[in-house]
Amino acid sequence: VHLPDVKKYFFDCNDFEVGYEVEVAEPGHPGKTTVLSGTLPADIYLPEGVFTVKLRLVDACWNTSLEVLPENFFGVGGFRSLFTTLVPGITVQVLDATPPTPVCDEITQVTLDPASCWARINAEDLDDGSHDNCCDQLYYAVALKDSVDYYEAQFQEFLSTVTEEYFGVDIPFDGLGLYETEAPNLVSFMRVAHEV
Template structure:
């Protein structure tokens, strides 16, 4: 018979094994056993920053099922943290099962203790994280989760309860570093109300930029704009486009280098608006252009691109207005194309002359 039969009535028969006499009776199944607590024998330790309400009730069992567990009393055995570094709280509990049976009371003891004073660790934050979450340098609880964390407090929350008997404060000294980077020297002062001792500690908090800029370039072409002066070939001092640069924290300085020297910058400062190939210019063909992006903290990125110097200027044809030609006895004459030239020219070089008859 188990708890599922509780409340049911059975017809029971008892037989005497010696005489064979029998009797009958009705039996009703009931639950008369109360719940039983597993009361802790030793005090339950609890940090002073926590409320005793977070300590669960003692475990309880019952043969058919517990209906309620109720705290019936609470009192202090020792409420002075400073005399022995603990506060003792006693709680009384009773449990009632689903059939109304009430347990014997259970008494558990909570020992509230306080830690020795500790201080937050030094912190180094990336400037990009600080730009998105300025809360990370605040003197608040360190959680490690950027949207909510601060740079820590004494005990990191474990020294803040009523019975902890600590009080703390801080002062900050800010020092600028490169670009948007900076350092905070945070001086913590902790007062122990039990011993009247004062503890101090300096915490260093840094916001740094250690990430190089991102630099993107594309190949490009320029036209030869310096005419050839034999034996020198035509060259170009054309425009070099600026790269695409991104940096999470600081301003960036861009340098552009060509095989004939550093570019002549359009803004007179750096290559953020592009620049020009310096004299004597680059000859026709492919050349390597080197870009260097450096942020305010000295982090730099270097990449290379290619420029093709091309001749996109058509020759200027100049011909004789009138050319006299003598025919031979067959009525023919051989005339070379160069014969009609009267100073044709090109910025680079003339390859050949061609001439055709105009109808």
């Protein structure tokens, strides 16, 4: 959740900082709460739910005042004391409306029936559960094993030539580990793919 800088809604004759406090109940520990605090602007993680953000003003002399709504925050104006009584802070509601992303086995090897040239893969053989949208793109490819081996050898030779030419040393590569992380788009059809 992004908490913007709201200094312009307050006035003080000295320089001051606007901080925030949010109490978050921990679902794994009933009765335990954590207080998140800091200065604005800030980006904080809040789980799904409704939260009250309290603002804290601290001036250069360390005078502190806990404000729940600034004087002119969204047109509240002179009704601040009434709103402070009715609304004990700025309410933030966090909704997670995005469904989880399914996860499939990264490598699945299948043997084709020589008579029918068919193979069956059950859904539960590919299912590795789900995660909550950690990745914005899912790459899926199918490649023949001999073409994967061929292109892997070509790429290995290319990298060896480049490192020898530009760095003066032939760096041995242990499988795909090095360049999968460095350039996944170049080799996304290789070992990452499901081989048939």
